[in-house]
Amino acid sequence: MKNFKYSLFTIIISLCSAFTINVKAQVNKFELPKLNYSYSALEPYIDEQTMNIHYNKHHLAYVNNLNKAIVGTEAENMSLEEILNNVSKFSETIRNNAGGHWNHTFFWNIMTDKKENKLISLNLKNIISNQFGSFENFQQKFEEAGNKRFGSGWVWLIKKSDNTLEVISTPNQDNPLMDISQTKGKPILGCDVWEHAYYLKYQNRRADYLKSFWNVINWKKVEENYNFK
């Protein structure tokens, strides 16, 4: 009888553990966001095949890997922004994939195929021009920072806590929201300069890709980012 009770207890515990593991494996806290345009919408500046692979393979992998990596960590109960703000506490896998998920979500949203959203307001243009001397100087700084990024990374226009703007670049999937970032600030514009973002169309010509990027920017969204408190 004693052995029977012990066996029954073991079976119940095993079933409970299996159920818990199963439930945890099924929880997908983070999801691939909806794309607001078709894969071919940004042609000829960003080609359909690149968009498709970038979104469905690369971004999806960051999301899936992040969901796996956070299991059993404090990050399970944090928002994506909270994870980034505390990223030094977590593994490199969480850092890379949380950054990858946030950065790509941001990137899709600051591009558009809609003509009306591509127009920059006089207000925002003046703010940027006053900060960098001229709008053309800003564009040159942005392209330079993107071209100088060794290996893979991102180039950003950020708004700092004193409301000034700065162009910076971060390696890999890091971003200026992370507590480990040398320069912190709120990204209002950003461009992915990983080869996977441009190689199919531009091969090694990152400079050409960065020049093309100006044709697909959703300045309406960039202004919203600037004004967001």
Ligand SMILES: [Fe+2]
């Ligand atoms: Fe990317």
